[in-house]
Amino acid sequence: MGHTMMLRVQEVTRFPGDLKGGVVAIGNFDGVHRGHQAVLAQALDAARAENLAASVLTFEPHPRTVFRPDEPVSRITPAPMKATILGHLGFDAVVEQPFNRAFSSQSAGEFVSGILCGCLGVRHVITGYDFHFGKGREGNPDYLTQAGERHGFSVTLVEQFSDEGGNVVSSSRIRQALAQGDVSEAASLLGYRYAVTAEVTHGKKLGRTLGYPTANMALPPETNLMPGIYAVRFRRSNGILHDGVASFGRRPTVDDDGAALLLETYLFDFAGDLYGETCTVSLVSYLRGEEKFEGLDPLIAQMRSDEADARAVLAGIKPVSPLDATLTFETVT
Structure with a gap:
């Protein structure tokens, strides 16, 4: 699973001509999970069989966040992370189409003729069995299949994907696992270890005085990961990996309540300055919950x-898939 340079297109009208006439997978794909x-x-597979370009059409922000702004969706894979994963899988491009009220009010017919045929020139569309599109969700799988027959593109609908226990793999199940700190369950549903990416910012420098300097990363307020201590693998912006232990939460011993959600990672066997680097932390194992200690010695x-x-856990980990081997184990820049 090599790293390919994949194109991120921010607007479907800017889709490059040399990628038109290819295979396009359509969906939100939040989590890019096994389903x-x-x-x-x-x-x-379809693109390789016909020697065509393979692209993904996805929507930003998550449509649910647009329709219910007071309940923003806790994203499993924000756009940059999703693009990284799609690149590793082998896609040529991802279109991160801005999703807003105007876009959502397009009719299903406009979506097919303007976007699928006009901007993308699709030869083959692949999507989930329950894909709906257009104003009022008027476009459904049958509509899409018939439109393809009229416009000259084929449509493949993919059935729900179930795990080994016969349960459907879904983004909501993954969010639920993360909310319970069950990162191993999340990894088995994702097919790789859940990770977060953010810039390393200046903290209160308390860790240094304790002999445990940490790389501090502020995560979005809607992040629904269970607060606690995790064994992690930390990827620097230059691609180099370090093992570490991270605390996620609001720091009950040293901070007041209402503080921002912080992920603070202590990197093993590392000395150096990470400020300003955008780094990625893969969560390998939940060790314990947040605790408030009486003073700094305990x-x-x-x-x-x-x-x-954390060192004991990390010494024995193995990739859960070829994708996980790339994301969590290989030094990729």
Whole structure:
């Protein structure tokens, strides 16, 4: 699974001519989980069989966030992370179509003739069995298939994908697992280890004085990961990997309530400055919940114990898939 340079197109009207006439997978694909990967694999197979370009049409922000702005969706894979994963899978381009009220009020016919035929020139569309589009969700799979017959493109609808236990793999199940700190369940549904990406910012520098300097990353307020301590793998912006232990939450021992959600990672066997770097942290194992300690000595003792636990966990981890091998184990720049 090599890293390919993939094009990120911010607007479907700017889709490059040399990629037109290809295979396009359509969906939100938040999480790019194993169910999504089943859809995407069919698109890649179809593109390779006919020697065509393979692209993904997705929507930003998540449509649910547009319709219910007071309940923003906790994204499993924000756009840059999604693009990274799609690139590793082998796609040539992803269109991150801005989704807003105006776009959502297009009719299904306008979506087919303007976007699929006009901007993308699709030869083959691959999407999930329940894909709806156009104003009032008037476009459904049957509509799309018939439109393809009229306009000269073929449509493949991919059935729901179930895990080994016979349960459908869904983004909501993954969000639920993360909310419970069950990162191993999330990884088995995603087909790779859940990760977050953010810029390393200046903190209160308290960790340094305790002998545990941390790389601090502020995560979006809607992040619904369970607060606690995690064994992690940390990828620097230059692609180099480090093992570490991270605390996610609002820092009950040293901060007041209402503080921002922070992920603070102590990197093992590392000395250096990470400020301003955009880094990615893959969560490997949940070690324990957040605790409030009476003073700093018990906190330091607990941090030593957390470090030992995390080193033990990380010493034995193996990739859960070829994609995970690339994302969590290989130094890729």
